[in-house]
Amino acid sequence: MKKSDFDLDLPPELIAQAPLAERSASRLLLLDAAAGQREDRMFRELPEFLRPGDLLVFNDTRVLPARLYGQKPSGGAVEILIERVTGAHEATVQLGVSKKPREGTAIILADGSHATVLGRDESFFRLRFESPEPLERLLAKLGEMPLPPYISRHADASDLERYQTVYAREPGAVAAPTAGLHFDEALLKQLRDIGVDFGYVTLHVGAGTFQPVRAEELAHHQMHREWLNVGASLVEQIQRTRRAGGRVIAVGTTVVRALESATVNGDLRPFAGETQIFIFPGYRITSIDGLITNFHLPQSTLLMLISALAGREFILDAYRHAVQERYRFFSYGDAMLILPGGAERES
Numbered sequence: 001m002k003k004s005d006f007d008l009d010l011p012p013e014l015i016a017q018a019p020l021a022e023r024s025a026s027r028l029l030l031l032d033a034a035a036g037q038r039e040d041r042m043f044r045e046l047p048e049f050l051r052p053g054d055l056l057v058f059n060d061t062r063v064l065p066a067r068l069y070g071q072k073p074s075g076g077a078v079e080i081l082i083e084r085v086t087g088a089h090e091a092t093v094q095l096g097v098s099k100k101p102r103e104g105t106a107i108i109l110a111d112g113s114h115a116t117v118l119g120r121d122e123s124f125f126r127l128r129f130e131s132p133e134p135l136e137r138l139l140a141k142l143g144e145m146p147l148p149p150y151i152s153r154h155a156d157a158s159d160l161e162r163y164q165t166v167y168a169r170e171p172g173a174v175a176a177p178t179a180g181l182h183f184d185e186a187l188l189k190q191l192r193d194i195g196v197d198f199g200y201v202t203l204h205v206g207a208g209t210f211q212p213v214r215a216e217e218l219a220h221h222q223m224h225r226e227w228l229n230v231g232a233s234l235v236e237q238i239q240r241t242r243r244a245g246g247r248v249i250a251v252g253t254t255v256v257r258a259l260e261s262a263t264v265n266g267d268l269r270p271f272a273g274e275t276q277i278f279i280f281p282g283y284r285i286t287s288i289d290g291l292i293t294n295f296h297l298p299q300s301t302l303l304m305l306i307s308a309l310a311g312r313e314f315i316l317d318a319y320r321h322a323v324q325e326r327y328r329f330f331s332y333g334d335a336m337l338i339l340p341g342g343a344e345r346e347s
Contacts, residue, residue, distance in 0.1 A: 001218045008298045008319050015150050016332035019162040023184040027334040031318055033310035034341020038318055043182045043335055052195025053246035059177040059254045060200040062168035065143030070107045078107050082174050083124055083207045088134045092124045110142050146174050148331050172204035178294045178331040179252035199237045201258040203228040223276040230262040232270040247289035253302045259287035280304035281312050291338045295329040310340050
């Protein structure tokens with residue numbers, strides 16, 4: 001398949017620039033792929049579509065305040081976006097700078113400490129932060145929440161809470177698992193009260209998630225690496241759910257990538273490590289029975305993933321409907337609930 005097979009017209013004014021006042025006040029587009037039907041609803045109505053015994057699987061990664069600002073000794077401005085923390089004082093990063101620095105270059109941070117360029121790793125740089133305090137503590141002091149590139153404003157104090165799920169607990173991500181941003185404590189309680197169970201994976205979303213697909217032929221695209229953990233307790237929880245006739249509903253594409261990375265010959269197993277899994281039509285997703293997800297970028301790997309789940313034409317038609325109905329797109333936007341059903345899905 002080709003990248004251009006996943007193109008669509010998206011008016012820029014539909015890209016949400018800020019969250020709504022209430023997390024669960026977003027809209028929800030219900031997609032029944034087996035029946036070929038869709039319905040416009042509200043996210044707070046989600047409990048109507050779930051049943052006692054269903055299992056929601058969340059990504060409990062916590063977003064780091066991973067954007068830093070500094071300058072070179074010459075005075076040139078430098079923007080640092082952490083891609084991955086690799087040690088107590090080291091990280092792989094993206095650098096926004098007029099001229100790429102050489103190995104050994106010092107970048108002076110706002111508190112007067114500095115980071116040293118250790119080398120390059122393809123399009124990323126390796127930095128060592130020359131500070132007595134651990135990097136995560138330094139980020140908490142100096143860092144800014146790393147809002148995605150399509151949000152055309154600087155992060156403010158409200159983003160420290162809103163660009164973070166209410167159940168986030170494992171620090172390491174530099175982008176939010178945005179499908180989870182719609183859940184508040186009241187909605188989670190309502191779901192528990194009707195008998196919906198909760199499970200968790202950890203997948204630390206990297207800044208590479210926003211990298212465009214550059215190869216026209218999808219078979220030539222290489223995914224960025226992300227670290228994940230699918231624990232034995234979750235595997236047992238999923239098995240119990242399936243044996244009892246419940247459905248496994250992933251909250252976000254990161255959960256799908258984690259579960260599929262932990263699936264071997266159709267068998268879900270505990271797994272901790274890196275993944276570069278690339279899911280696009282032709283790949284059959286077996287680990288879930290439904291997906292809650294936001295609306296994704298045209299020609300993005302995430303749009304390709306949900307097309308593998310429910311069929312490319314069905315998904316693109318749903319996106320055209322969302323544009324027509326003025327849904328809000330991307331990280332702070334509205335959501336979909338995709339129920340693929342048991343029918344064979346288009347590849």
